[in-house]
Amino acid sequence: MAARELTGSLDGKGLRVGIVVARFNRSVTEGLLAGALDALERHGVVDEDIAIVHVPGAFEVPFAARRLAGAGVYDALVCLGAVIRGETPHFEYIAAEITRGIGRVVADHRLPIAFGVLTTDTIEQALERAGAGHGNKGYESAVTAIEMAQLGRLLG
Numbered sequence: 001m002a003a004r005e006l007t008g009s010l011d012g013k014g015l016r017v018g019i020v021v022a023r024f025n026r027s028v029t030e031g032l033l034a035g036a037l038d039a040l041e042r043h044g045v046v047d048e049d050i051a052i053v054h055v056p057g058a059f060e061v062p063f064a065a066r067r068l069a070g071a072g073v074y075d076a077l078v079c080l081g082a083v084i085r086g087e088t089p090h091f092e093y094i095a096a097e098i099t100r101g102i103g104r105v106v107a108d109h110r111l112p113i114a115f116g117v118l119t120t121d122t123i124e125q126a127l128e129r130a131g132a133g134h135g136n137k138g139y140e141s142a143v144t145a146i147e148m149a150q151l152g153r154l155l156g
Helices: 026-042 058-071 089-110 121-127 137-155
Strands: 017-022 050-055 076-084 113-120
Touching: 017 026, 017 058, 017 137, 026 050, 026 076, 026 113, 026 121, 026 137, 050 058, 058 076, 058 089, 058 113, 076 089, 076 121, 076 137, 089 113, 113 121, 113 137
Parallel strands: 017 050, 017 076, 076 113
Antiparallel strands: none
């Protein structure tokens, strides 16, 4: 007897995707957003089915994600931001709260949310992960959102 295996496809046709992107560290988040939009387009999600919500900083991402999730119109969300370590413990507090906040939205709304919030030690590390081509975490997050939305349909 063979086990039944389920995997979400990477076909984004017909999916509605919300993107929440932080403006703080814009040199990084603009690259993440460009990568996410590229991935969605390449996988068949049309512009009319994408909503982009800009928030001041990464701390505000969970609030907007919760509102989008509560609207009940999206198949998946992509959360994008960049938290870069500084000389104070601020980094740890913000990174932990964003992670918890997004996790709560996933649990409360049973909606796939791809976590594309970078937490890096330096701006250079963040820029590497938001650059063009392979390794753009915005691109990877959008692909994850598509796959999880499709897997959610299979799981019922």
